[in-house]
Amino acid sequence: MIKEVGKFAGQEVTVKGWLYNKRSSGKIKFLILRDGTGYLQCIFFKGAVSEEIFEIADKIGQESALEITGKVRAEGRAPGGFELDATNLKVISESHEFPITPKDHGIEFLMDNRHLWLRSNRQVAILKIRHRITKAIRDFFDERDFILVDTPILTPAACEGTSTLFETEYFDLGKAYLTQSGQLYAEANAMALGKVYNFGPVFRAEKSKTRRHLTEFWMVEPEVAFADLNDNMNLAEEFLEYIVQSVLQDREEELKVLGRDLTMLKNVKRPLPRISYDEAVEILRKNGIDFEWGNDLGGTDETIISNQFDRPVMVHRYPSAVKAFYMKHDPENDKFALAVDVLAPEGYGEIIGGSQREDNFDVLLKRIEEHNLPREAFEWYLDLRKYGSVPHSGFGLGLERTVSWICGLEHVRESIPFPRMIYRNTP
């Protein structure tokens, strides 16, 4: 692997990879090889290699698959600090006229060639950070005795009854829908296991066309029995700190490739500021926004609020009218739901949405009726309130928005290898 090449200084090694870029100056050629772990400049001097190999090194195109043998040498001028004095070159397979050149390209072209664009150093850096975030998510919950539960992707009815879902035929049973959240099923699992999380793809058929939306994205949803809203917020802030600090520790080089300013990320330490919806409305009005009490916060509202803080901010106790049916109302004021959203700094918006769930059978049944949801579809969910109901809470974190925020991306489409968007489902 190229990232380990420094351990072999002075020795002859053979490296396999793809030709990232090539420069030449008469009798000397510089071939930059990449293998996914790093980049290695390989030097071909005329005379040091055979005429035949020198000729091949001259002809091969960008992204040709190569096997290069040579001696590792520390070299300050080379990116990475080491380079290879090549003695041999084997072409595994040739590549000609690779579409993505080192020069500028437009977004349409890059998205059409997403399968090839992934090879660029920027995309490689993003994918590595995405992986580190995924690993941090799993480590965090695993270390705290949460059990990973996998919830169904095909569901018989809308989970929350709010968003538009993708629909499909399900044999003789009628319509089925792609899940928008595993939460309801996670609640059932939490009643079995205490502390659980699910982590998988979810689907939204809304015709959202913004830099923050995908139709298919990944969400992690912890659910905890015997936990109230406050416990939920404690968990959320510890979770975010863990994720961000893990990435800072292990992926600083990749963040540098992306040109990410790290100051805001370094601030992500407990405690995170907590404000109520009422306080959020006050902030908006102080900033000259004519905000009507009772509305949900829009994208620009979220940016204004998050700009008041140097780290993510938790907004809790939203008007129950704008939130989902399963959220417990505040016993001190029925107008509010015991909900919490976490807004990322720098305008990245809502990355976490959570709540304490309604645990009373009669109240939940009333909510289902008020929202005109079919009771039959929720009988099993109501059962959870019938057989040993307990206060419980959880939240969902959108992976792509988190990746975008940590990486400082302009658009979520770069945060996942093959984004699915309203006007694009290829490649």
Place this chain on the structure above:
RNA sequence: UCCGCGAUAGCUCAAUGGUGGAGCAUUCGGCUGUUAACCGAAGGGUUGCAGGUUCGAGCCCUGCUCGCGGAGCCA
């Protein structure tokens, strides 16, 4: 769904209503330390599609298609 902007060489972009160009990529030549290398040369075009105005349309008008940015909805 609504508002705004755009579509010219493989890619990124120029071109006053009057003979469509440049850089990169490709091919050929030059250069023994390049950093998106550089220098010289060559090939490369139904200007998104359909119609209209005009002596003449890449440019003006209408419709369509596709894309981009934003709003709403949401994570």
